[in-house]
Amino acid sequence: MKRKISSSALRSAAFNRTRADHSHELAHDYCELIAELIDEKGEARGTDIALRMGVSNATVAKTLKRLSEQGLVEQEPYRAVFLTGEGWKLAEDGKRRHEIVEKFLLALGVSQRTAEVDSEGIEHHVSAETLKAMARFLARS
């Protein structure tokens, strides 16, 4: 009895976490990408974001509007995008996670290509505890 109830609760908690992760993923990815572009080229333009995200520029424009309402980016019409303080925090956190996960996968023995692709999907679902365990593994190996 007890077991059934607690297993349902745990299961649904896991699904809820996954859904919550998904709703933040895109914002994280955009911030991370914008930071990369600013770093590489000095500015982040819609076209470049669209190219790297693999979506149309209309989609990028719509998403950026949402992100700016959420206080993550700042932009003036027809101009490049910038990150707010909050946006930078997300970008940096994302970069850190991404690096750990990617290096971890490499250390586990997968190809560079696979590490890059898989880490993109995985990074958003790794809890602090798991991230720490991955970092520990890297430090040891």
Next chain:
Amino acid sequence: MKRKISSSALRSAAFNRTRADHSHELAHDYCELIAELIDEKGEARGTDIALRMGVSNATVAKTLKRLSEQGLVEQEPYRAVFLTGEGWKLAEDGKRRHEIVEKFLLALGVSQRTAEVDSEGIEHHVSAETLKAMARFLARS
């Protein structure tokens, strides 16, 4: 030059994979859960699915309709749900991945609770190559 182009292509490929993964995730999770319920209780009812997924039963009904249009489940009005051959395949594949990822996380040293929650989010983004690497790690440790 070359480097820039190929890095954009790789990056967008990763994002595209992640988006594709997301569109299949829910179907996999439902099939897996339905299989579990059938195994445990002999049948999968909407209420139980809703409870374990952590969503309303209206959402479950709508999703099941989509899944049945996709040929993954079969149902008659006001009756429990069953999996088609295709649905069973997804369920089994999901169960296998889930088990490997969860055990892998445990072997990495995280708590049972974290392993359960994180594996739910991670399993859908793990390629065949990474899954194999995880299995290898388990076999060795």
Next chain:
DNA sequence: GTGAAAGTTTAGCATTGGCTAAACTTTTGG
């Protein structure tokens, strides 16, 4: 400095995946 190219935004549409409320069917207790 002007006209074409490049880039951005807006409008309008579709799908997915949530929700609540209301209607309907099945099951169950007495």
Next chain:
DNA sequence: CCAAAAGTTTAGCCAATGCTAAACTTTCAC
């Protein structure tokens, strides 16, 4: 056997994320 409870479905709403096509602005080349 019938009323209430339990379960299911439908209707109608919303937000997020994608698209194309069209309108608009900026940049660039000449």
